[in-house]
Amino acid sequence: MFNHKLISLLPDLASYILVVNEGSFTAAAKKLGVTPSALSKTITRLESALSVKLFERTTRKLVITQAGRKVYDQSVLMINAAQQAVDVSHSDHTEPSGSITVAAPEAFLNSVLQPFIAPFLQQYPEIQLKVRAIDGDFDLLNMGIDVAFKLTDKPDENLVMKELGPTNLVLCASPDYINDNGLPAFPEELQRHDCLYLAETDRDNVWDFFKDDEFHTVKVSGRYAINHSQMRLHGVKQGLGIGIFHDFVIKEAINEGSVVAVLSDWTIKSNYHGAIALQYAQTKYMPARLRVFIDYVTRELPAKLSN
Template sequence: MDTNRLIALMPDLAVFIIVVDEGSYTAAAKKLGVTPSALSKQISRLEQSLSVKLIERTTRKLMISESGTKIYEQCKVMTNAAKQAVEIANYEHTIPSGMLTVAAPKAFLSIVLQPLVTPFLTQYPDIQLKLKASDGEIDILSEGIDVVFRLTERPSEALVNKKIGKVNLTLCASPDYLEQRGEPQVPTDLLDHDCIYLGETATDHIWDFVKDDQFHTVSVTGRYAVNHSQMRLKGVKDGLGIGIFPDFVIKEALEEGTVKEVLKDWTIKGNYQGDIALQFAQTKYMPARLRAFIDYISEHLSQ
């Protein structure tokens, strides 16, 4: 029997189970909200499709044939499997469980998200969490990502976007470096300083600054470039030059006084600044594990 015919038979098979369980067409019809004659026609149609007698009709009660008994047993397996599928679906949407894959920029992942991992998994023991560190573009559908964090002023319009915070870029240097080399007063002063940049692209040594209606683009130079935020920060602390960082990277260093903000009246434009955008694919039925993660992260980052 081909798949289309089998699918067409399933409603009749389900009705057959109810008729057998209720013991009469009248009781089954009352349960289903239809007439007994309609059920009788449905069973007759099923018997014709299967080419087998399922029910022997008598004036007193229904008698299930031997073939009908065997088919009934298999139909119960079918409906039980269907119930389990529904229960799984309900569980998925009510009990946070299953695998959740999250992608985020490397520094944000290690500094901001990492401290939240253990408490989250402790609170939701049925969730498995897979983290992916990536500073590049992420195609969440093709890469199997459930949710991605972006630090940007232009989040993807193809995804649902939840703004959970703000990231600014900060220029800083060590107090010793500034004492020896002097503190820049305007962006163009950086031309006389050693600057530490990423070294990832041909243009990431070009820094843009904005203040009111003033705009400066400065092509900085320096002896050290590294695309790892913690190593770059270490270089700044060691006096190797001036560097740009997302504020969450240098928050602790600023509080400790191991670095000092430079050109604080100027806004720096570049990558990894803007909204902290938590993005995921549009779905009508959001899994409970995804909802739990979004709510948990939103609550803790807002604090």
């Protein structure tokens, strides 16, 4: 264990190494920017603390003792270790390497982030990426997460936030389901339809609708509820009912015609409505690996989201 005495000796040991390397107090003192007499007192203090004689001093020559050589060898190891610590710190901020832990909702990972992971890792071969699918709210700092993607209109105020774009919720159903059951014209009509919702909380089947000054809250029901977006989409395509999705999840299916939008002139609000927010802790000393990841996604993702 370190103690106060050892810590106080470290600068003196570093000065001692320089005296040995330079071969004289005068040359070493010049490099340190002190007087030879001040440096001599430092070495005397070190000898007293270590209870050894480090040099044989003569008027013409400075000779290191046997004990002094052992102290020197160990001190060099100390300085080399300190240099390695400096080098590691420097590389951490200049060279993109090491591990990044990223968290995002499952739907966002599947539909948006997944295509960018392989190209990013290919561009930065010294970075290791740990990706965690986490839905709902979570404490980024306490969970050891470096950067998180959140779908929310209430980002964490204690974290840095970069908005990548907006996200809206969309209702949709298969053309066959609409042909068999009709297309709802008003939110209240959903109560007579089978609806697919997340089933994560007691309020996931309560949908809030806004249009101009109108506001409607509708409690829906259905035979199939699941918090996995791709399985929910598959259920909608199979005609199991009207499902709720983020726009980036359902966009392709709407464009290809396998599903159709329902109540598209209404806005749906929930805990997952608002901005696609990239959040991370504020720091003056951001590691290079994290900086390049943040730069990469803020440069590449908005274009995909807008397509």
